[in-house]
Amino acid sequence: MNLALSSLLVLTAGDDVAVARGDIAKGQELFADGLRVTALTDIPSGHKIALRAVSPGQPVRKYGQVIGQATGALHPGDYVHVHNLEMPASSASLSLANVYQPTVYQADEARFEGYVRADGRVGTRNYIAVIASVNCSATACKQIAAAFDSGRLRDYPNVDGVVAITHGSGCGMGAKGDGIEILKRTLRGYADHANFAGVLVIGLGCEVNQLAPLMEQLGDRPAVLKASLVIQEAGGTRETVQRGISLVEAMLAPVNSQQRSSVSAKHLCVGLQCGGSDGYSGITANPALGAAVDWVVRHGGTAILSETPEIYGAEHLLTARAASTQIAEKLMSRIHWWEGYVRDHDGDMNNNPSPGNKAGGITTILEKSLGAVAKAGATGLMAVYQYAETVEQKGLVFMDTPGYDPVSATGQVAGGANLICFTTGRGSTYGCKPTPSLKIATNTRLFQRMSLDMDFNAGGIVDGEESVVEAGARLFQLMLATASGRHTCSEENGLGDNEFLPWQIGAVM
Structure with missing residues (x-):
């Protein structure tokens, strides 16, 4: 270049x-x-x-x-x-060449300050969750979380906040099939997330997405840090809110007692996102993030590439790096699923570039995808996951998600991402609780114009002030600092309470 x-x-x-x-x-x-x-x-x-x-x-x-x-x-x-x-008439293709090489790990171990949980996982934040099993319990969840403002948490400095995780689904859907399974996986992933030290789950009682099976599938926690309420059994909304506030209050002291400690960077699990992309995305921010991802992987950590419609036309660059034929074929099966899904809904894979993308200089999905794949760096592709599946494989992995950023990032967080890195050329302001989201600007003008929303300027690459490798090394250090507790701009701006958005598939009945 x-x-x-x-x-x-x-x-x-x-x-x-x-x-x-x-x-x-x-x-x-x-x-x-x-x-x-x-x-x-x-x-x-x-x-x-x-x-x-x-x-x-x-x-x-x-x-x-x-x-x-x-x-x-x-x-x-x-x-x-x-x-x-x-866009030319074409379909996705599997690379016949294979250039996969095993990762060479760094001898000197990078570290960050994280919250080590009882099961060995590490959180980058220390929140309490109030999770709705169904839209019917969303208001109760929000009222419980709203009771714990900064004044009420003043005596608990290690508690990052109480977060209401609500959504618009959970009933009026089939009891079997992809739709309900995706919702269950997503809620389970959030309830078990390492950034949630305590969790309260609230249902209505008559919904399709029943509460009891969800609670039975959650990981072990001390009893005081895992609770549930059913509105119809508690006596109604007001009673549920009062009891919910009491249950969360009981969690505050044990959650506050948890302290950060020095841990290996192998505990980083980074979700990779790009939104509001422009003509510089594939030149500056995405390659810089890719260079930082290589640092994460070399230190034993995990990076999750997603947004399947936005790798379309560049999938051959990933299959060529797959650690096995089976991994390459699994990625291609998800690509072909999307081709059929879009076709069945009278869509076009090339309708993905948004008006903002086009205003920024991106013309086709092929061009957008080639730039987007640069976020993945240069290491091997080690696994392919379904939406919101728990990510256990170290290294670079892929999760099948839509290209819509809130839906995609929700899947990554459900899979275990404890940090989000989000590149943008037009100025996306996405925040994500419980996982901090770093905003990486593709150009200096954007970084200066939206200085209170952008965490990192990759525009120095196009300005001739630093190389991609130098920017990547600098970004890796910011990732470690953020995982250690440094606030992102979206956290300072109070973003992240409304961005939980599970992928919805299937009929609403």
Whole structure:
């Protein structure tokens, strides 16, 4: 990748397009990849300019990969975007090459300050959860959590807060099938999460998603730190809220008694997200996060890549790194499931790039996916998980999720992610309780414009101030500091109470 300071960024020698480092004016002379071109129109920062002539219907390459096909003749200096570039007719493919290499682990062990739980897992935060089994108990959960404001928690400095985990489902759905199984997995994953030191689960009583089976499946905790209430058995909403407040009050002292201690970075489990992507995402923030992920993996930790529709067209880069044929085939089976799912609902895999993505310079899902996969770094793909499955394998793994960030991150947290790293070019402000979410800006202008929402600036890469490797090493240190208790911007802004959003599949009846 040639990031020498110039007006254009050529990501791979021989690419048909380059990326504008800043706004380019019509008539401006530009030099890139040994070529001289004149801009035939104004081109916004982060968008693409043609370096070479491409005939109609022929593939157009960026990152050394096909990102689409020309809908008309492209001439050197043309602005390349949705008006002259489209998704080619294609389907997902399995890479025939395999470049997997076992991870070489670091001799010097990185560490962070975490909460070691009785089962050996490590939390990065110390919350109490009030979880609804069904939408009908959501109000009671919220009222219980609201009773524990900062004033009420003043005497419990090690308690990060009381969080209501509520949703819009749990009844009016089939008692069997993917929909209910996904919801059960997700709720179980949150109730057992290492960042929740105590948990209270509340049901209505007559819902499809019954409370008793959920409680039976939860891991062991001291009795005072695991409780449940059924509204219809407790005598109603007010009685449930009063009893719930008393149960949470009993948890405060034992949760507050837990202390951080120094632990190996192998206990990091990082969910990888990108939202509000732009033309710089695949050049700065995503590769920098990928470099940090390599550090996590080399220290024995785990990174979860997700958002299956947003690896579409780049899946061959992951299957080539799969540790076994079975892992590669499992990933492809999820890709093909999505092709069928979208087709059955009269959709198109290429409708994923949002209006904001396109305004930022991304044209097709192929282009978006190639940039998104950069978050995964360069180590081997060690496992593929269903949505919200418990992640037990160390190293880089994949979890099948939608591309919609809150739904995707909810699955990752249910799987055990104790840190979220979220890259953005347009300015996503996502927060996530109980898991801290680091926001990584793709460009310096965004970092400066939304300085109270962005935790890390990867724009120095495109500004020529640091390399991808240097940014990745700096980001890894921020990840360790955040896992040790440093607040993220979303935590400072009070975000994260409303972002629990399980994937809903199936009929509402």
